[in-house]
Amino acid sequence: MIDARLKTVWPGFSLDVDLHVPGRGVTALYGPSGSGKTSCLRCIAGLERAGQGFVEVNGEVWQDSENGIFVPPHKRAIGYVFQEASLFAHLSVMANLQFGLKRINKSQRQVEITQATELLGIAHLLERHPEHLSGGERQRVGIARALLTSPKLLLMDEPLAALDSQRKNEIVPYLQRLHDELDIPVLYVSHAQDEVARLADHLVLLSEGKVLASGPIGETLARLDLPMAMGDDAGVIIEGQISAYDAQYQLLSLQLPATEMSIRVTHAPMNIGQTLRCKVHARDISLALHDSESSSILNRLPVTVIGEQAADNAAHVLIRLDAGGTPLLARITRYSRDQLRVHPGQRLWAQIKAVAVLA
Numbered sequence: 001m002i003d004a005r006l007k008t009v010w011p012g013f014s015l016d017v018d019l020h021v022p023g024r025g026v027t028a029l030y031g032p033s034g035s036g037k038t039s040c041l042r043c044i045a046g047l048e049r050a051g052q053g054f055v056e057v058n059g060e061v062w063q064d065s066e067n068g069i070f071v072p073p074h075k076r077a078i079g080y081v082f083q084e085a086s087l088f089a090h091l092s093v094m095a096n097l098q099f100g101l102k103r104i105n106k107s108q109r110q111v112e113i114t115q116a117t118e119l120l121g122i123a124h125l126l127e128r129h130p131e132h133l134s135g136g137e138r139q140r141v142g143i144a145r146a147l148l149t150s151p152k153l154l155l156m157d158e159p160l161a162a163l164d165s166q167r168k169n170e171i172v173p174y175l176q177r178l179h180d181e182l183d184i185p186v187l188y189v190s191h192a193q194d195e196v197a198r199l200a201d202h203l204v205l206l207s208e209g210k211v212l213a214s215g216p217i218g219e220t221l222a223r224l225d226l227p228m229a230m231g232d233d234a235g236v237i238i239e240g241q242i243s244a245y246d247a248q249y250q251l252l253s254l255q256l257p258a259t260e261m262s263i264r265v266t267h268a269p270m271n272i273g274q275t276l277r278c279k280v281h282a283r284d285i286s287l288a289l290h291d292s293e294s295s296s297i298l299n300r301l302p303v304t305v306i307g308e309q310a311a312d313n314a315a316h317v318l319i320r321l322d323a324g325g326t327p328l329l330a331r332i333t334r335y336s337r338d339q340l341r342v343h344p345g346q347r348l349w350a351q352i353k354a355v356a357v358l359a
Helices: 037-045 093-101 113-120 135-147 165-181 193-199 217-221 334-340
Strands: 002-010 013-021 026-030 052-057 060-064 078-081 153-157 186-190 202-207 210-216 235-246 251-255 262-266 275-281 285-288 299-310 316-323 326-333 347-352
Touching: 002 037, 013 037, 013 202, 013 210, 026 037, 026 193, 037 052, 037 078, 037 153, 037 186, 078 135, 093 113, 093 135, 113 135, 113 165, 135 153, 135 165, 165 193, 186 193, 193 217, 193 235, 193 275, 202 217, 210 217, 217 235, 217 326, 235 262, 235 326, 251 275, 262 275, 262 299, 285 326, 285 334, 299 326, 316 334, 316 347, 326 334
Parallel strands: 026 186, 026 202, 078 153, 153 186
Antiparallel strands: 002 013, 002 052, 052 060, 202 210, 235 251, 235 275, 251 262, 285 347, 299 316, 299 347, 316 326
């Protein structure tokens, strides 16, 4: 477990959080600018000293202000990735990586250069200097350098914020590989919901220096009582196993957990049995009283209405649905709600275009 109870005051801003999050996987600290995400990260790293603080990472206490304990940053087993890679311009990629490796004794090394370069796809860049790298390449080198310190906790402060959409799309698969192949817990700061949805296992929602919600990503994104449900990028996670692949149409069939229901997704080939996580925006789900096969919409799921919430747009409402244990959110007009007479407990059909599923 990662426990962080942090209370401190700066001019114009105060932080008062109590975090209890899993000690493995990726936990996202999510919220708007000024919500306290980076302040939390810096206090956990020891770069800022909370006036009242307790930080424990998988059994190691790094701060306990009541007992006078404060482990300095250089003695905390952390890797820190910032918005900018901050590579040494006069050193090659290999020399930058070796700098990270030298920070840890040989006996304590758990990640070697070959493994890090393979995971991040940078083996062909080792002789280059940072000025000859793209923004995405520089960031991948920065992540590799952080991993080579064999950290017990990896802190990532909006690592994709400085990249354009193309570079973000290039680097996300590498971050997913880190999640799948390394047993290093990650605290990941972001204000981009789609990015968090693709990477995180656990979500902490921050606002004005306080925790509004904390829980598994699937459950938390589907909550109607949180601000995330109001935005245009509101949606849910669907995670399941690949059950089939149609090479002719490049469509994966993704079986939902604990049910025989599946959805089809446009995607490159994957092996049967592999796990895939998808994001489905609330705006991309429509509702119907009956199933209809005479439609271009490939995904039609029987669902039960769980609840309703007014949306930020007065003409819209958000409907929470249950698809055999998988939560869904649908944003529809109030007119459509009234025409369908939507109410809790009602059985409907949720319709999702295959091209609208983000994987």
